[in-house]
Amino acid sequence: MITLASDFGSPYPAAMKGxxxxxxxARLVDVAHDFPRQDVRSAAFWLREVLPYFPPAxxxxxxxxxxxxxxxxxxLRxxxxxxxGPDNGVLLPAARQLADDFDLERYVVDETRVESPAPTGSVPPGEPTTSSDPDGPASNxxxxxxxxxxxxAEAHEVGPDGLETLEFLEPATEYVSFxxxxxxxSTDRAVGEVLVVDDFGNAITNVPGSFLADRERITVDGQQVPVGDTFASVPVGDRLxxxxxxxxxxxxxxRGRGDEAFGLEPGDQVGLEPADENGDT
Amino acid sequence: MITLASDFGSPYPAAMKGxxxxxxxARLVDVAHDFPRQDVRSAAFWLREVLPYFPPAxxxxxxxxxxxxxxxxxxLRxxxxxxxGPDNGVLLPAARQLADDFDLERYVVDETRVESPAPTGSVPPGEPTTSSDPDGPASNxxxxxxxxxxxxAEAHEVGPDGLETLEFLEPATEYVSFxxxxxxxSTDRAVGEVLVVDDFGNAITNVPGSFLADRERITVDGQQVPVGDTFASVPVGDRLxxxxxxxxxxxxxxRGRGDEAFGLEPGDQVGLEPADENGDT
Amino acid sequence: MITLASDFGSPYPAAMKGxxxxxxxARLVDVAHDFPRQDVRSAAFWLREVLPYFPPAxxxxxxxxxxxxxxxxxxLRxxxxxxxGPDNGVLLPAARQLADDFDLERYVVDETRVESPAPTGSVPPGEPTTSSDPDGPASNxxxxxxxxxxxxAEAHEVGPDGLETLEFLEPATEYVSFxxxxxxxSTDRAVGEVLVVDDFGNAITNVPGSFLADRERITVDGQQVPVGDTFASVPVGDRLxxxxxxxxxxxxxxRGRGDEAFGLEPGDQVGLEPADENGDT
Incomplete structure (x- = not known):
């Protein structure tokens, strides 16, 4: 099984599938191709949240x-x-979630030794693309x-235990961290950050859920909101x-968008405090 | 074969697939993940229209x-x-289309007996989610x-005739209707409702197509429009x-959007009448 | 393997899959279902660029x-x-790329002899659709x-060498060209056209890449821009x-949209000229 994730939109992922x-x-499963463009952090977050639900792939x-x-x-194994994927940190949070540190292997791809795909047809539609490295991939x-x-595809064919047999891989001595x-x-205050906003408009912070334990109301940047077990624990259109x-x-x-109601977007700081249970701060 | 439909957007459906x-x-086939958010009626409509084209699944x-x-x-079998799916009526129109009433079986899921998925990795990224029911699912x-x-997945593995062997299912004694x-x-007037607007902008009503039989023009809320066999039976940009x-x-x-040209959205009432064939009402 | 491409959005492609x-x-692979609506040229472009990367399908x-x-x-074989697909030219650029001219066979579908799908359920949700031809397909x-x-599906089952056994196919004597x-x-000027804009906002012209060879700057409709091997060869937000x-x-x-920065959309003419390497035109 090979999963695919990108910020490519459409139809570029289809060329990768071909x-x-x-x-x-192998079975192909799309994770997403609409990650926020060139946003390594959002992609790293979603991959860490989604990939651990997959069987080995x-x-x-x-x-x-x-x-x-x-x-x-x-x-990475x-x-x-x-x-x-690229060495920009996007793989690391998912990799750390999928395996303990001692069960990680890192390889660098020698791009000059990967066999680039040859499309069917002897005359390419445009022209061969220029490349600063004549042994490099077909396009920049x-x-x-x-x-x-x-x-x-090659990594899938040899499997996680056969990566060292791939001639285009070399052990990675360093890599970009993330x-x-x-x-x-603290017990009465959390200062966190909005990591991502999901498609429903939910603003997902990096504050652990335990901060809400046994609380019925908190303040978010000074404004009171109820704490709920479910979206439906407040009236339609209300914040929680x-x-x-x-x-x-x-x-x-x-049934609405939290990012808009709270005026938050990814990267924004947010301060949370317990609120008086009577509705006063 | 398992089909998947939701209003989740992306990338949450990938977690379900994992x-x-x-x-x-099983083979997985997406029906849609962009149903209008939390709109049971639209989803029920599309499922009834699309699922009957599938082989047993x-x-x-x-x-x-x-x-x-x-x-x-x-x-439901x-x-x-x-x-x-959830007991909010969304499954019923498709189920009624897929089987006669006497060939329907309804089960309720005992959520405390469904084995929730355990993601790979011993330390969850955030923290275990709170649940009002410690035997309940991992998240609310x-x-x-x-x-x-x-x-x-379990239902697929036992198949339609094995549902009663699933320990987490109990016969449903009541369910939400839809x-x-x-x-x-009447012969000279139809008062209907826009059920959904499709991605092309076509406003799909609940008035049976036979109302247009042998007619060349009708009025829609008093405005004349031609009746056409095909979109292309009128000039580009014209209504029909x-x-x-x-x-x-x-x-x-x-080649345009009917919803905008007619000023209609799902739930709007619409009155249709035959029009004089010479273009006068 | 069957690939699917359309401008249908969602959920109509699922009905085709059913x-x-x-x-x-057969394995099903989506190429795209968000091609610009009813835009034969864009679809023809993308199919020519993507399909040659697929194995026979x-x-x-x-x-x-x-x-x-x-x-x-x-x-077409x-x-x-x-x-x-439809006889409007959309298939031709891809077909020409996938095979030499002497290795192309063209058939017309006799629509009255294609067995239209029968959805499950004896009573259709609406009513049978009207058709000007009672032997024709179920809908117009x-x-x-x-x-x-x-x-x-039938073509896939018989394969490229069995098409002539399909009773609903007849050799095509003429077809719409594209x-x-x-x-x-010329050596110091190219007048081209924007063929498509991709999801990243890149404005893709019909000018062969060789026009940029050994050049560090060009003018686009009189405005100077650098020539780059990679997007990242210019600062974030800069044109190239x-x-x-x-x-x-x-x-x-x-990391931005070229179509907006250059004020270009598909079909727009664009004039390219070499620029003085010192930054003067």
């Missing part, structure tokens, strides 16, 4: 603002899973198709704080 | 404004098909992942009434 | 502004590939479901000209 299906008959990830530069391409702008897709911001927590499916404090609106 | 693929290697449906409340989760806000997906609004019809692929009167614009 | 899966257990394409008129439905507005999907506009090229993954000159913005 390239993969030239080399393997090869995960192809292309959110790659540095495409065509000298940033590396990585292949994380337990029984394999992750393939679509490594998803020309580097990552073939690397993922950490989510940590909240500042809840513990989302990721285990973090979320700021939501029942 | 959960399912932990339990079965398990259909997972999550349009669930009451997630986390005490609404039930249902599993409808002939050779199985439907899994993502039953698609924690209740419906595992239930659908009916689409009926139009008021036609019989859509669902068998209902649709109000369309050739 | 119809296909009633007849074959049947490609179902429905971008069909003339649905329900007397335009023909076509099945292009080498080891088969293409199925959804040939994707009622003509093209069954034709593609050519992309050609640029006017590059050779895209299709081999054509693209007008882009690093």
């Amino acid at each position: 390239v993969i299906l030239q080399r393997t008959d 090869t995960h192809l990830v292309v959110v790659d603002p540095g495409v065509g530069t000298d940033r590396n391409a990585l292949v 994380a337990g029984d899973h394999v992750l393939v 702008t679509f490594h998803g198709r020309d580097v990552f897709a073939p690397a993922a 950490e989510f911001p940590e909240p500042t927590l 704080a809840t513990v989302g499916s990721h285990g973090y404090v979320e700021l939501d609106v029942n | 959960v399912i693929l932990q339990r079965t290697d 398990t259909h997972l449906v999550v349009v669930d404004p009451g997630v986390g409340t005490d609404r039930n989760a249902l599993v 409808a002939g050779d098909h199985v439907l899994v 806000t993502f039953h698609g992942r924690d209740v419906f997906a595992p239930a659908a 009916e689409f609004p009926e139009p008021t019809l 009434a036609t019989v859509g692929s669902h068998g209902y009167v649709e109000l369309d614009v050739n | 119809v296909i899966l009633q007849r074959t257990d 049947t490609h179902l394409v429905v971008v069909d502004p003339g649905v329900g008129t007397d335009r023909n439905a076509l099945v 292009a080498g080891d590939h088969v293409l199925v 507005t959804f040939h994707g479901r009622d003509v093209f999907a069954p034709a593609a 050519e992309f506009p050609e640029p006017t090229l 000209a590059t050779v895209g993954s299709h081999g054509y000159v693209e007008l882009d913005v690093n």
